[in-house]
Amino acid sequence: MKKLLLLIPLIILLVIVEAKCFEWIPEGKGEELLFFPKGPFVGMISSGFENLFADFIWIEAGVYFGGHRMADRKYPYLYHILNVQTDLDPRFIPAHTLGGVLLADDAKRTDYSMKLLNKGMFNNPNRWEIPFVKGFIHYIYTKDYREASKWFLISSMKKDAPDMTLKFAVWTLASEEGVDVALKLWFRLYNISTSPLLKEKAIKALTKVLQDQVLHFKEDKGHYPRSLSELIETDYISFIPQLDIGKFVLKENQISIE
């Protein structure tokens, strides 16, 4: 009975300490991954279980990205995490493709994005997805249309590459900064992606491209289009992307999904 009486206040004390510990410990500012080891070292300590370790690092990359996206929108360690992940699991295509887009789009580091994609192509020379994303990044972010066309062409030569890759190679070279190509590229990325994060990014980009065209229409004609079909009829866009979750509509001059 005495022991039980001693146990109850101890348990209460422990609960209080646990509840307060987050208040007492100051939140780290950017140093959360300061000791994140390098790929070859993780490769050695994970001996034989590289894929399992790589999965944990992939999850860590998602948590890191999500955490910073909700907070400061800065990702100084994103490349490092993805680099280690791809050292351990060099065949994991989404780490290269999704990682490449996140580095270029959110982290604004196209140099790191290219490094990651080049590494991916070196390790997976037969896959079409990585040169396709490299072409995509050249088109959308670095605006180097010749390079974009070159990488789309390389992608089209790979085994299992969809016909669309060759069409992109031609379009990018012919149309330079065409709105239609951007629309098609984002829609293609939306379709090939298995990642909800990349799909969400593609939907946002598609919405922005369509909204920009609505504003161009207003500037040119002096009034807003009645519907998205009017944008097709007047050659502002050539198609309306059909999404799994609904379709784009023009409501009160704003693009939305229904």
Add this chain to the structure above:
Amino acid sequence: MSRVFAIASNTFRESIRDKILLSLAVLGFLLIAASKVFVPISIGQQAKIIKDFGVGLIEIFGLLIVVLIGTRILYQEIERKTIYSIISKPVTELDFVLGKFLGLYYLIIVIQLILFSIFILFMKFYLGTIDWFLLNALYFYLFEFLLLDAVAVFLSCFTTPITAGILTLLVFFVGQLSHYLKDLVVVTGVSELSVLVNFLYFVLPNFSVFNVKANVVYHLPMSVNSYFLAFSYSILYALILLIISSLLYSLKEYQ
């Protein structure tokens, strides 16, 4: 041979009653199921995560069974003094060591089959399809654990269970890094190391021969040679270790 199987079946029956085994089996089941927990944060890669976790955790549980149970089976006989009833019968040291080795190996086969069956059910339940190519890993695991079982029996001949357990784990992990050993001389540039490194490379079992996890998850082609290598390498190595173990055991008993 009947004497060997009698010892093996007895060892199997004893091991299956071990509380550690039950705890490991429950933990194995829970952890394979727990891979589902990571699915919402897997950024759309649930199929790969579930496959990697399943294949990786099944290997880890095989390893734990060998380390926690395999390293105790010889020691328990001496501790409980049941060894005297065995050596009083016409049983050679090799029969005894082989029997113990096979008893543990039966247990590993049964546990591996159960864990793979659970994993297949999880795949069907969570992914909707079964990736039968992953079963290639089972073939390699069975030969990997055959070798590791022999290592554990060998080490437990001359050490305590705790030391044998730690050494078995070390041999397993260093054996996975065999390919790094060769690179060590090149990276450090110390040519004097090459004799030692080459010695370790050939003496320590090379467990990377059985590491096909990436191949089975990514459906990479595997040559017939790799199947033959896993089979022949583990059987040859295990046989040599078991013969040395029986020699050590005879020295230990009759000193």
